[in-house]
Amino acid sequence: MSIQKVYKRYAKVYNFYFGWIFNPGRKMAVQLLNAKPGNRILEVGVGTGLSLPLYSKEVKVVGIDISPEMLERARELINEVKLKNIEDLLLMDAENMTFPDDSFDCVVAMYVASVIPNPKKFIKEIKRVCKPGGPIVIINHFYRPERFSGKAIELLGPLSKVLGFRPNFSLDNFLKETGLVVSDEIPANILDMWTILLSANDKK
């Protein structure tokens, strides 16, 4: 099943199931971006826009997503909450962005890294559109076989196409594959099962 099909199915119920559970991590990721007034931020895989009210009103945010139905929910939310600092919400593939180089001061991607089919292209594109030295913040669940939860998560592996993410996606492989250099790894959400990665854009 394609990612678009999976998220078309999720769009109506996403906030109910994944709103509260992921919210502490969303708040932490936005804070850790440490954006300055006037900064232009890119949020990759913005989904239904649950993070959008969390940004300071003094920054501009552009969100992209590959699912029109998820984006539609995000548009409804910004109209409902009357957010004026959301510059644009665009249907775009994170692996092939249409922005010019160095378009953003910071880039954040929440719960997307294990959904994207090609993490290498995803990080390459993020580095291209982010200014040199700009903060890159990624939050995701990474598979840890040594943990008790690792065993349960291993069982979900064959269902990845239906679930819309790869449950056994390890941090080591992600860093090896993408070459992302991380300055900090911060645990987040229930039982610290998710990790926030902090990086500064080295343009490599």
Ligand SMILES: C[S@@+](CC[C@H](N)C(=O)[O-])C[C@H]1O[C@@H](n2cnc3c(N)ncnc32)[C@H](O)[C@@H]1O
């Ligand atoms: C688990 S949801 C996370 C949504 C949101 N970031 C949140 O905090 O709830 C993953 C999102 O990534 C989007 N996505 C998947 N592949 C993508 C791609 N190649 N380019 C852009 N967005 C993508 C999906 O459509 C979905 O909205």
